[in-house]
Amino acid sequence: xxxxxxxxxxxxxxxxxxxxxxxxxxxxxxxxxxxxxxxxxxxxxxxxxxxxxxxxxxxxxxxxxxxxxxxxxxxxxxxxxxxxxxxxxxxxxxxxxxxxxxxxxxxxxxxxxxxxxx
Amino acid sequence: xxxxxxxxxxxxxxxxxxxxxxxxxxxxxxxxxxxxxxxxxxxxxxxxxxxxxxxxxxxxxxxxxxxxxxxxxxxxxxxxxxxxxxxxxxxxxxxxxxxxxxxxxxxxxxxxxxxxxxxxxxxxxxxxxxxxxxxxxxxxxxxxxxxxxxxxxxxxxxxxxxxxxxxxxxxxxxxxxxxxxxxxxxxxxxxxxxxxxxxxxxxxxxxxxxxxxxxxxxxxxxxxxxxxxxxxxxxxxxxxxxxxxxxxxxxxxxxxxxxxxxxxxxxxxxxxxxxxxxxxxxxxxxxxxxxxxxxxxxxxxxxxxxxxxxxxxxxxxxxxxxxxxxxxxxxxxxxxxxxxxxxxxxxxxxxxxxxxxxxxxxxxxxxxxxxxxxxxxxxxxxxxxxxxxxxxxxxxxxxxxxxxxxxxxxxxxxxxxxxxxxxxxxxxxxxxxxxxxxxxxxxxxxxxxxxxxxxxxxxxxxxxxxxxxxxxxxxxxxxxxxxxxxxxxxxxxxxxxxxxxxxxxxxxxxxxxxxxxxxxxxxxxxxxxxxxxxxxxxxxxxxxxxxxxxxxxxxxxxxxxxxxxxxxxxxxxxxxxxxxxxxxxxxxxxxxxxxxxxxxxxxxxxxxxxxxxxxxxxxxxxxxxxxxxxxxxxxxxxxxxxxx
Numbered sequence: 001x002x003x004x005x006x007x008x009x010x011x012x013x014x015x016x017x018x019x020x021x022x023x024x025x026x027x028x029x030x031x032x033x034x035x036x037x038x039x040x041x042x043x044x045x046x047x048x049x050x051x052x053x054x055x056x057x058x059x060x061x062x063x064x065x066x067x068x069x070x071x072x073x074x075x076x077x078x079x080x081x082x083x084x085x086x087x088x089x090x091x092x093x094x095x096x097x098x099x100x101x102x103x104x105x106x107x108x109x110x111x112x113x114x115x116x117x118x
Numbered sequence: 119x120x121x122x123x124x125x126x127x128x129x130x131x132x133x134x135x136x137x138x139x140x141x142x143x144x145x146x147x148x149x150x151x152x153x154x155x156x157x158x159x160x161x162x163x164x165x166x167x168x169x170x171x172x173x174x175x176x177x178x179x180x181x182x183x184x185x186x187x188x189x190x191x192x193x194x195x196x197x198x199x200x201x202x203x204x205x206x207x208x209x210x211x212x213x214x215x216x217x218x219x220x221x222x223x224x225x226x227x228x229x230x231x232x233x234x235x236x237x238x239x240x241x242x243x244x245x246x247x248x249x250x251x252x253x254x255x256x257x258x259x260x261x262x263x264x265x266x267x268x269x270x271x272x273x274x275x276x277x278x279x280x281x282x283x284x285x286x287x288x289x290x291x292x293x294x295x296x297x298x299x300x301x302x303x304x305x306x307x308x309x310x311x312x313x314x315x316x317x318x319x320x321x322x323x324x325x326x327x328x329x330x331x332x333x334x335x336x337x338x339x340x341x342x343x344x345x346x347x348x349x350x351x352x353x354x355x356x357x358x359x360x361x362x363x364x365x366x367x368x369x370x371x372x373x374x375x376x377x378x379x380x381x382x383x384x385x386x387x388x389x390x391x392x393x394x395x396x397x398x399x400x401x402x403x404x405x406x407x408x409x410x411x412x413x414x415x416x417x418x419x420x421x422x423x424x425x426x427x428x429x430x431x432x433x434x435x436x437x438x439x440x441x442x443x444x445x446x447x448x449x450x451x452x453x454x455x456x457x458x459x460x461x462x463x464x465x466x467x468x469x470x471x472x473x474x475x476x477x478x479x480x481x482x483x484x485x486x487x488x489x490x491x492x493x494x495x496x497x498x499x500x501x502x503x504x505x506x507x508x509x510x511x512x513x514x515x516x517x518x519x520x521x522x523x524x525x526x527x528x529x530x531x532x533x534x535x536x537x538x539x540x541x542x543x544x545x546x547x548x549x550x551x552x553x554x555x556x557x558x559x560x561x562x563x564x565x566x567x568x569x570x571x572x573x574x575x576x577x578x579x580x581x582x583x584x585x586x587x588x589x590x591x592x593x594x595x596x597x598x599x600x601x602x603x604x605x606x607x608x609x610x611x612x613x614x615x616x617x618x619x620x621x622x623x624x625x626x627x628x629x630x631x632x633x634x635x636x637x638x639x640x641x642x643x644x645x646x647x648x649x650x651x652x653x654x655x656x657x658x659x660x661x662x663x664x665x666x667x668x669x670x671x672x673x674x675x676x677x678x679x680x681x682x683x684x685x686x687x688x689x690x691x692x693x694x695x696x697x698x699x700x701x702x703x704x705x706x707x708x709x710x711x712x713x714x715x716x717x718x719x720x721x722x723x724x725x726x727x728x729x730x731x732x733x734x735x736x737x738x739x740x741x742x743x744x745x746x747x748x749x750x751x752x753x754x755x756x757x758x759x760x761x762x
Contacts, residue, residue, distance in 0.1 A: 040685075079472075
């Protein structure tokens with residue numbers, strides 16, 4: 001097995017256990033919110049995960065699985081910079097994931113906001 | 119550049135200077151005798167000048183003059199119908215400066231006082247994009263041109279005409295000792311020659327007249343660009359020797375380069391036969407006619423248009439405006455027409471900025487690509503703004519706006535009833551997709567609507583709510599605000615948007631906003647701008663120019679308190695090296711202290727509010743500022759915002 005595969009397998013295992021924590025509220029939303037800012041996620045995705053058409057997509061009310069989330073962090077499929085374990089531990093990832101999942105959908109729709117109907 | 123010729127006859131100033139020196143030498147007392155006369159506190163003055171300043175010049179020396187070379191230069195500038203000349207004052211063009219304000223009565227052109235040459239050029243750059251013609255700029259020899267150089271590069275990349283005159287003192291004998299030598303060059307324009315279309319250093323007044331008219335003609339001929347004339351101080355300050363011998367050439371009525379008719383006909387055949395054509399436009403619409411022509415072509419074919427935003431090319435809410443769906447449309451296209459694209463390669467490819475850089479062709483096999491534009495007509499090699507070479511099937515050298523009527527007529531002749539039915543069906547699908555796109559953009563804007571710092575979507579929606587019923591003009595780029603204006607606003611007219619800096623050189627905004635507003639003022643338009651905080655700090659003095667000349671404009675500072683693009687770049691490096699992210703703010707942020715842009719503006723006489731970080735308060739702040747703008751004054755709102 002190549003070193004790459006070993007790392008990937010380790011990440012996968014770590015991801016699975018972290019995923020279980022996040023999805024059953026094991027991740028710390030509050031810590032995740034702080035990490036989201038401290039680790040610069042907001043720079044591309046906005047302080048409340050609203051996203052940007054020129055920087056990074058919306059991550060508020062995230063619907064992707066934790067496995068996919070971790071995979072995107074470690075080996076991004078697109079322009080996103082890769083976040084290694086040194087920069088962002090699996091626990092950090094789980095906490096950020098928990099925070100993103102906790103962001104509520106907007107109370108209003110665009111149709112409820114007059115400024116967005118002009 | 120042509121070398122300056124030495125005037126054949128002894129110029130008046132040369133004669134005077136020579137007479138002064140001869141006279142001084144003839145009557146100067148011995149140094150020992152002169153010494154007590156000179157104040158001890160001014161030892162740096164050259165001895166002969168210090169001695170001379172205590173005597174009257176010989177009575178035969180004339181000390182005043184009537185009509186000067188500068189006056190004739192003003193006649194030339196008036197013949198070219200310059201409305202303004204933007205400048206930071208400088209001794210190397212003092213002769214022309216005085217002629218402009220007295221002989222020229224400071225009108226046509228009017229002197230606009232600028233606090234930095236970069237702002238002066240940026241003003242001319244943006245003015246030209248609104249008004250369709252250049253204004254003049256003056257810059258000090260050597261140092262002023264160096265200040266101006268960044269802004270000239272932006273104008274060059276953005277294909278905007280700027281007419282810049284730089285002072286100089288060619289004749290070494292005529293230079294005052296000291297600073298004037300440091301502010302003189304054998305060849306001023308060498309530092310900007312790689313990014314101006316043409317430059318010259320005329321050696322006589324007649325030469326100036328011809329060079330000025332030539333420079334103007336070159337600047338406004340597509341591809342447009344900046345030009346530089348070095349104007350010798352002796353020519354400006356000396357008397358006119360033979361007025362009757364001087365003549366100002368007529369500016370010719372120039373036709374614009376139009377694409378080859380056979381190639382245009384071939385393009386029409388491709389477009390009419392295409393099932394999934396896409397039209398892209400970048401710096402296409404030079405005038406309002408450019409928009410109307412692109413609409414006519416798109417509607418004829420019922421083809422989607424992607425407006426890349428170098429200019430206002432296509433109405434933002436038109437059912438055929440699919441700028442928000444560029445990638446899927448390009449991927450599916452069987453014919454792609456690019457009109458005045460700055461980067462055709464980048465249009466056809468995705469590019470991944472990871473440790474291993476990679477790119478991917480987006481198009482499908484067999485796609486036909488056609489480019490119409492003036493980019494191939496004039497290039498220079500050093501600066502690489504011409505972008506990566508794109509494989510294109512047919513490259514038509516010609517002005518896009520000028521070529522469109524022939525393309526439309528050629529396509530009309532080919533459209534059969536069958537094709538018309540196909541087009542109608544395609545148009546129906548595109549209309550439905552466009553409606554969904556607008557709905558999706560509005561839904562996106564809801565996220566972060568009540569957040570603080572203020573979301574760029576909220577900021578843009580609040581501004582739109584205040585100006586939609588006015589005749590407005592947005593004069594700053596929209597990339598850093600996630601292109602919300604194009605996504606939420608109804609942008610239709612040529613002056614509704616003028617693109618960005620062109621060269622992405624920071625410092626464009628301050629001057630450009632004022633220059634565009636100067637052009638908009640006589641039309642009674644409301645000029646609005648969303649200016650980056652970092653960009654404004656390069657040339658904040660432009661605010662003073664707006665206050666001094668009572669140029670109405672609303673500048674909203676998109677204050678994300680960082681050089682945010684660079685913040686993201688440094689974060690990318692830290693991620694790549696797994697070194698942690700807690701220090702990437704160093705060198706990339708504008709904090710400790712935060713900059714108070716309202717106070718900055720107020721200090722220069724501009725009405726200002728802020729910092730505003732509550733989204734509920736940004737609308738009322740904009741409303742109050744617009745009331746000031748409608749009274750004919752500039753105003754600024756400092757909005758603390760989300761990064762993008």
